[in-house]
Amino acid sequence: MAKKKPQYSLVNNLRWYFRQVQRYFPGLKWDILGTVVVTALTGVIGVIVPAWLVGLLASRAHFSYFVEVALGMAVALAAAGAASTFLKFYADAWGSNLRAKLAVALHQLTYQMPYQQLQTPHVQEQFHQSFSNALSWTLAGAEAIFRSTKGLLADGVTLLIFTATLSAFTPWLFVLVLVAAVIGYWGLQSYRQWYETNKANWATQRRQTSYLGRTAYALENGKDMRLYHIGDWYQSHYEALLQARMHWQRADSTRTAVAELIGDVAGFVRDGAAYTMLVLAAAAQTLSIAQFTLLFGVTNQFVALTNGLLMDWHQLQKASLDLQELRAFTDHQTPAPTQPLAAADASQLAKRPVTIQFEHVSYLYPEAENPTLRDVSFTLAGGERLALVGVNGAGKSTLSKLMMGLLDPTSGTIRINGIDAATLPPQTRYALFAPVFQESTLIAADVAQNVAMTAEPDARRVQAALKQADLTQTVADLKQGVHTQLTRNLHDDGADLSGGQAQKLMLARALHKDAPVLILDEPTAALDAIAESAVYQMYATLTTGKTSLFISHRLASTRFCDQIIFLADGRIAEQGTHEELLNAHGRYAEMYAIQSKYYQKEVKQDGSGQVVLG
Numbered sequence: 295m296a297k298k299k300p301q302y303s304l305v306n307n308l309r310w311y312f313r314q315v316q317r318y319f320p321g322l323k324w325d326i327l328g329t330v331v332v333t334a335l336t337g338v339i340g341v342i343v344p345a346w347l348v349g350l351l352a353s354r355a356h357f358s359y360f361v362e363v364a365l366g367m368a369v370a371l372a373a374a375g376a377a378s379t380f381l382k383f384y385a386d387a388w389g390s391n392l393r394a395k396l397a398v399a400l401h402q403l404t405y406q407m408p409y410q411q412l413q414t415p416h417v418q419e420q421f422h423q424s425f426s427n428a429l430s431w432t433l434a435g436a437e438a439i440f441r442s443t444k445g446l447l448a449d450g451v452t453l454l455i456f457t458a459t460l461s462a463f464t465p466w467l468f469v470l471v472l473v474a475a476v477i478g479y480w481g482l483q484s485y486r487q488w489y490e491t492n493k494a495n496w497a498t499q500r501r502q503t504s505y506l507g508r509t510a511y512a513l514e515n516g517k518d519m520r521l522y523h524i525g526d527w528y529q530s531h532y533e534a535l536l537q538a539r540m541h542w543q544r545a546d547s548t549r550t551a552v553a554e555l556i557g558d559v560a561g562f563v564r565d566g567a568a569y570t571m572l573v574l575a576a577a578a579q580t581l582s583i584a585q586f587t588l589l590f591g592v593t594n595q596f597v598a599l600t601n602g603l604l605m606d607w608h609q610l611q612k613a614s615l616d617l618q619e620l621r622a623f624t625d626h627q628t629p630a631p632t633q634p635l636a637a638a639d640a641s642q643l644a645k646r647p648v649t650i651q652f653e654h655v656s657y658l659y660p661e662a663e664n665p666t667l668r669d670v671s672f673t674l675a676g677g678e679r680l681a682l683v684g685v686n687g688a689g690k691s692t693l694s695k696l697m698m699g700l701l702d703p704t705s706g707t708i709r710i711n712g713i714d715a716a717t718l719p720p721q722t723r724y725a726l727f728a729p730v731f732q733e734s735t736l737i738a739a740d741v742a743q744n745v746a747m748t749a750e751p752d753a754r755r756v757q758a759a760l761k762q763a764d765l766t767q768t769v770a771d772l773k774q775g776v777h778t779q780l781t782r783n784l785h786d787d788g789a790d791l792s793g794g795q796a797q798k799l800m801l802a803r804a805l806h807k808d809a810p811v812l813i814l815d816e817p818t819a820a821l822d823a824i825a826e827s828a829v830y831q832m833y834a835t836l837t838t839g840k841t842s843l844f845i846s847h848r849l850a851s852t853r854f855c856d857q858i859i860f861l862a863d864g865r866i867a868e869q870g871t872h873e874e875l876l877n878a879h880g881r882y883a884e885m886y887a888i889q890s891k892y893y894q895k896e897v898k899q900d901g902s903g904q905v906v907l908g
């Protein structure tokens with residue numbers, strides 16, 4: 295496969311990373327500087343002082359002076375060691391915390407970017423790869439870049455000091471070490487090229503394994519594990535993935551080993567030649583014993599530092615590769631702030647009840663082949679209750695998301711009180727709607743906070759919303775009433791709600807928001823028949839003074855609405871009141887007849903006492 299050119303160069307990634315350091319932990323750069331100084335000092339002391347001591351011994355210096363130098367070296371090395379440990383702990387902790395901060399920033403970005411953009415499959419894949427390659431563990435890009443930069447600078451500065459010594463005394467040794475380093479670098483570079491073309495597989499496997507691992511051990515799947523043998527399904531997928539992962543791991547290890555082996559062979563030749571030459575020079579007395587000791591130490595350090603430098607450089611380049619997706623994801627444009635509304639538009643928008651118009655609206659999901667909605671036009675007049683019905687997948691939820699501004703029409707216009715909704719700032723638009731979605735999203739907070747979605751709820755308003763959603767008694771029965779924590783994710787004694795209770799709580803949340811447009815997307819799907827009937831009866835009261843959209847599969851419930859739209863294949867197939875649609879004898883009437891047949895069957899008992907349908 296052709297080598298893909300990285301989008302962000304190493305220098306660009308380093309500049310970006312150190313901007314993040316400056317933003318979150320500016321102290322980290324002093325830590326890096328300290329590490330560089332301490333590493334260089336340790337290296338220099340460790341090489342120069344032994345040579346000095348050997349020189350003192352050879353010149354028969356005074357014993358007490360010899361001891362002073364030796365003690366001084368021991369103390370200096372111990373102090374440098376302690377400083378190095380101290381700096382390392384701080385730096386590593388900061389490096390990890392910075393990675394965590396970047397992960398939080400990544401998640402915040404997902405809230406800020408348009409919902410529609412987040413629905414795009416390639417953006418979702420980029421998000422997963424950003425997390426997997428750059429943020430998921432200590433050696434992922436966003437932490438590896440810091441560790442390798444620190445190592446590279448520390449080894450680099452020390453190496454410069456030794457280069458001066460080595461090239462002055464024995465240039466041939468210097469050249470030898472450099473040639474070996476170039477060969478080692480070539481080996482590692484060939485590994486990196488392979489890694490770059492294959493790393494996407496790695497991230498995909500990691501995401502899939504993590505999904506299977508998480509769900510296979512999720513306690514809430516216990517029922518399906520037992521009754522549908524879902525455990526076998528997990529097991530077989532998990533094992534297949536582990537096999538694939540082992541295959542990749544083996545390929546990765548083999549490539550790494552070959553790359554390192556090339557460097558090792560070059561190193562072996564280098565060491566053999568260097569030490570032989572040094573010993574021969576000492577034997578021929580071209581070098582004094584102190585010079586021999588110094589050069590021996592410098593060569594050792596030089597070799598170790600060159601190897602370290604090479605490895606750090608390799609890790610740095612790899613970290614830079616691992617940052618590509620994160621950089622690309624964070625560079626997604628968050629929408630430019632929209633202009634504040636003109637005074638005339640603001641007062642128009644403030645009118646109640648709110649009127650909504652769809653004008654020839656079509657919608658094609660990003661990367662989908664066919665439009666989900668086609669040329670949809672209707673008016674939801676202020677204070678009106680509109681029911682949206684149709685078979686599964688007809689586009690009902692999509693239409694409601696377009697209305698709220700979560701999705702933008704591919705073509706056509708949505709007007710709110712006559713104003714083109716595309717010109718409204720997102721927060722202004724979201725404030726107009728209080729939705730109850732199909733799925734409940736309880737947060738790990740107390741009941742009142744779940745209703746008000748704020749840290750300090752107004753008790754009176756919370757109670758009013760709970761009462762309207764018929765939850766007063768259920769909440770009163772909880773151990774600490776409205777202060778009972780929900781879910782056990784953060785609180786060990788958190789309460790669990792049933793599906794229906796959770797759905798009622800979502801209704802209370804929407805009512806508490808008190809927005810001018812109420813959107814109920816199958817709000818009764820999880821409710822029992824009595825609760826469902828209560829919601830229908832309450833519906834008239836709940837929506838008084840508001841405009842509302844009601845999505846339901848129970849056609850009996852749509853009778854309470856002023857207008858019904860029957861969606862089929864993304865188009866408005868039928869539109870009118872309940873009676874008008876029944877009289878039209880179309881698909882709505884057909885669906886209604888099928889549903890009502892089951893409700894209206896007469897229940898009788900036969901002679902044997904068995905219950906039979908009439």
Ligand SMILES: Nc1ncnc2c1ncn2[C@@H]1O[C@H](COP(=O)(O)OP(=O)(O)OP(=O)(O)O)[C@@H](O)[C@H]1O
Pocket residue numbers: 413659660662666684685686687688689690691692693
């Ligand atoms: N994020 C998405 N990307 C691509 N297609 C999508 C996406 N979300 C929904 N769709 C498709 O759009 C179509 C309409 O989905 P939608 O959820 O609006 O239907 P619905 O009428 O609300 O269905 P239901 O009655 O089952 O809730 C479906 O074919 C669905 O697969």
